[in-house]
Amino acid sequence: MKTYLVTRTHGLILSLIKSEEYNLLISGKIDLNKLGYNVSFEKDFVEKIFNAIVGKFVDRIVFLEKITPDYSDFFRAFLERLEVENIKAKLRYLRGFKNKEVYYPYEYFISKKDLMLINNEYELLNFLKNTPLDITYYINKLKNEDEKDLVIKEILLDIKYYEYYFSTLKEFKKFLFPMVNLERIITYIFWCTMIGEEKISKLLLLFNIKNLNYAEISHALGLSKNDLQRHLENKHYMRLLEIAEDNFIKKLKKNVLRNKDNIFFVYYYMIASYYEMKNLEKILLGRKIGLRPEVIRGTLKLFI
Amino acid sequence: MSLSEIRFLPISRGTLILLRQKAEMIERGKSVLEMRREQLVKEIFLISRKLKERASIEHEYIRALEDISRLRLLVGEVHFHSMVSLIVPPKIEILPTSIQGVTVPQARILEEPDLSKIYDPEFIRVFKRLWNAVRALIEIANLEVAVERLSEHLAYVNRIVNSLERSIIPMYKKYISYVEERIEEEMIEEFVKLKGLNEVNK
Numbered sequence: 001m002k003t004y005l006v007t008r009t010h011g012l013i014l015s016l017i018k019s020e021e022y023n024l025l026i027s028g029k030i031d032l033n034k035l036g037y038n039v040s041f042e043k044d045f046v047e048k049i050f051n052a053i054v055g056k057f058v059d060r061i062v063f064l065e066k067i068t069p070d071y072s073d074f075f076r077a078f079l080e081r082l083e084v085e086n087i088k089a090k091l092r093y094l095r096g097f098k099n100k101e102v103y104y105p106y107e108y109f110i111s112k113k114d115l116m117l118i119n120n121e122y123e124l125l126n127f128l129k130n131t132p133l134d135i136t137y138y139i140n141k142l143k144n145e146d147e148k149d150l151v152i153k154e155i156l157l158d159i160k161y162y163e164y165y166f167s168t169l170k171e172f173k174k175f176l177f178p179m180v181n182l183e184r185i186i187t188y189i190f191w192c193t194m195i196g197e198e199k200i201s202k203l204l205l206l207f208n209i210k211n212l213n214y215a216e217i218s219h220a221l222g223l224s225k226n227d228l229q230r231h232l233e234n235k236h237y238m239r240l241l242e243i244a245e246d247n248f249i250k251k252l253k254k255n256v257l258r259n260k261d262n263i264f265f266v267y268y269y270m271i272a273s274y275y276e277m278k279n280l281e282k283i284l285l286g287r288k289i290g291l292r293p294e295v296i297r298g299t300l301k302l303f304i
Numbered sequence: 305m306s307l308s309e310i311r312f313l314p315i316s317r318g319t320l321i322l323l324r325q326k327a328e329m330i331e332r333g334k335s336v337l338e339m340r341r342e343q344l345v346k347e348i349f350l351i352s353r354k355l356k357e358r359a360s361i362e363h364e365y366i367r368a369l370e371d372i373s374r375l376r377l378l379v380g381e382v383h384f385h386s387m388v389s390l391i392v393p394p395k396i397e398i399l400p401t402s403i404q405g406v407t408v409p410q411a412r413i414l415e416e417p418d419l420s421k422i423y424d425p426e427f428i429r430v431f432k433r434l435w436n437a438v439r440a441l442i443e444i445a446n447l448e449v450a451v452e453r454l455s456e457h458l459a460y461v462n463r464i465v466n467s468l469e470r471s472i473i474p475m476y477k478k479y480i481s482y483v484e485e486r487i488e489e490e491m492i493e494e495f496v497k498l499k500g501l502n503e504v505n506k
Contacts, residue, residue, distance in 0.1 A: 050381060085380075085382050085383065086382065088383075088386070089382050089383065089385070089386035090386075092386035092387060092389055092390055093386055093389050095390060095421060096386070096389030096390040096391075096421065097389055097390070097391065097392055097393065098389075099385075099388075099389040100385075101385075101386075102381055102382055102385040102386070103382060104382055150421070150423065151423040193425070194423055194424065194425070195423075237425070237426060238375070238378060238426055241378075278380065281380055281381060282377045282378075285373075285376055285377055285381060286373070286377055289373045289376070291370075291373055291374075291377070295370070295373075295374065296377070299374065299377045299378055
């Protein structure tokens with residue numbers, strides 16, 4: 001089954017959008033419906049295109065799940081990042097100015113309909129109680145002032161998500177741990193710039209997770225300690241995240257050369273599909289806003 | 305008293321005095337309006353100088369929008385949209401104000417946008433930049449509306465001054481001289497009549 005999955009993935013990866021096709025898409029010389037999507041940048045509404053792009057990504061991962069139901073947990077945990085984003089968005093909508101709510105069209109533990117009907121944080125946290133994303137226990141452990149903080153809840157969700165994601169790696173751990181760990185480090189870097197290393201460490205301790213230090217982060221990112229410190233102090237997280245993501249993709253591409261016949265290749269395909277979704281979302285928004293092609297191109301992460 | 309009514313006034317010294325008084329009052333009114341016109345022109349010039357900043361403010365506004373668009377692309381629609389919902393929008397009211405006696409609607413910022421719920425420094429930076437540009441644009445828009453309304457009023461004053469200068473005052477002058485001539489003719493006529501009567505009586 002595993003061999004079949006890897007072999008199938010070798011075929012599936014050929015259907016992903018290539019860099020020259022992205023260029024044609026940005027310049028409007030080719031439409032999305034010519035690249036295996038059922039929507040058109042020219043004719044369809046943004047929401048429909050956005051749903052189709054995310055839907056395609058979800059379908060690709062669900063297809064892998066269908067081939068190998070034994071690894072279902074891992075594939076679902078990978079997709080769960082979309083639901084975590086939806087939950088974090090809901091937390092913000094609950095505290096924010098009433099507006100139209102925008103979510104990823106993906107539901108597994110909590111349906112989109114339920115998510116939209118939720119009226120307060122208590123209800124939302126109660127919904128999460130029966131899922132691997134339950135953070136109530138950790139919120140209760142926090143001091144009063146932190147308990148109310150939106151950012152702390154979002155961090156707890158991310159920590160919980162990675163805990164869940166790691167738990168599904170099982171026998172793939174030896175292949176995938178370094179890369180999934182790098183994914184986690186990238187997320188923690190983001191939170192480090194928001195609330196500082198000290199607070200992050202305290203939150204990680206709640207989960208009995210070893211604290212990440214600057215040496216570990218800088219090594220993972222391929223940055224010197226001073227450069228990392230400078231970026232964190234200036235709160236230039238966008239630049240830092242860009243470096244982190246580039247480094248992540250570089251490592252992924254390097255490792256896949258040695259791991260073409262195991263689950264690592266499947267993981268590579270999953271990440272490439274994820275970035276295809278992100279890239280198409282950027283092109284869609286960029287074209288809608290009317291950004292210059294070079295600005296859109298500068299934000300893309302290209303794999304193939 | 306309308307202009308058409310003047311024609312029906314009796315030719316008399318009283319009418320002449322009345323017309324002269326009227327003409328003098330119109331001249332005074334015209335000079336007052338001319339002074340007002342100068343004041344309005346001065347005010348418009350003064351405001352127009354500030355309008356030169358519009359290009360740089362628009363440039364800053366476009367750059368702020370570009371920053372926001374880039375951030376929107378980088379973080380994705382779901383994250384961006386939900387983060388934006390944390391911003392409490394500003395409150396702006398349109399109030400009628402008086403500039404040189406002319407009523408001009410002016411936008412007044414009652415409440416600045418509240419970014420306190422946003423924890424992301426990048427969002428705070430780009431939205432602060434955008435708000436600063438928008439605030440400057442509101443100021444410029446206020447000045448533009450003021451220039452527009454003052455210009456409209458200036459055109460109105462100009463029309464009145466022109467009409468006084470080119471139509472009403474010359475008409476009064478013409479009529480006064482007509483009445484003067486008629487009174488003089490009547491005086492000569494009276495004089496000739498009196499002279500004739502004196503000769504008959506002799």
